[in-house]
Amino acid sequence: MAGTPAVRMLPKAVTFVTGNAKKLEEVRAILGTSVPFQSLKLDPPELQGEPEDISKEKARMAASKVNGPVLVEDTCLCFNALKGLPVFNGFANLFVLCLEILHIWMNRKWFLEKIGHEGLNNLLKAYEDKSAYAMCIFSLALGPGEEPITFVGKTPGIIVPARGPSDFGWDPVFQPDGFEQTYAEMPKSVKNQISHRGRALALVKEHFASANYTIQNDGSA
């Protein structure tokens, strides 16, 4: 069995790239000093596709922009009722296709801006199943042209009428299982412990703890 993994030299510290200040705040609070990183505010284009592919593509683009190691993430809120749709007639496939497209659009940020918290609740009006899950996919690319590594965190919950401050996305309408409060109502420290982002970052931390990365210079250049 191999002992310690070979040292992997990184030209500079990892850059966490996002256009979302709230994400950065949480990532800072969760990672603390466990993973040294710097941040860069870049608004990546709202890509379409499967969440994992979006996350990886964001990482590839960010790595070539930064010309160094990057960490990015893509977050989505997924409604179980809309996925578990019964196929019942000739239009079903078209209907399912429309729902797929809806899903893809739902997770782009302008969708939430347009539809609002009430709209998210209305989407589920016809369904008894209000269950959902929040998912975060971090991608780490060690440099341009390197295949990104992904880390997935999921938190199950239900969609409820908005409660709590509305300063971060859909936090007011998502109530995680086992809690009486929505993400927006609970203290940040509680959200970060159980959130999709917290769970994904726990895996990122594990990766950094076991990978033998050494930073060549401090990345201040």
Ligand SMILES: O=c1nc[nH]c2c1ncn2[C@H]1C[C@H](O)[C@@H](COP(=O)(O)OP(=O)(O)OP(=O)(O)O)O1
């Ligand atoms: O913990 C969260 N709690 C509530 N809402 C959240 C959370 N995390 C992301 N969100 C929102 C922001 C955006 O409306 C959509 C994801 O889009 P997403 O592309 O991942 O985020 P973004 O465009 O704001 O930032 P980025 O520059 O990293 O792509 O969900």
Ligand SMILES: [Mg+2]
């Ligand atoms: Mg985005």
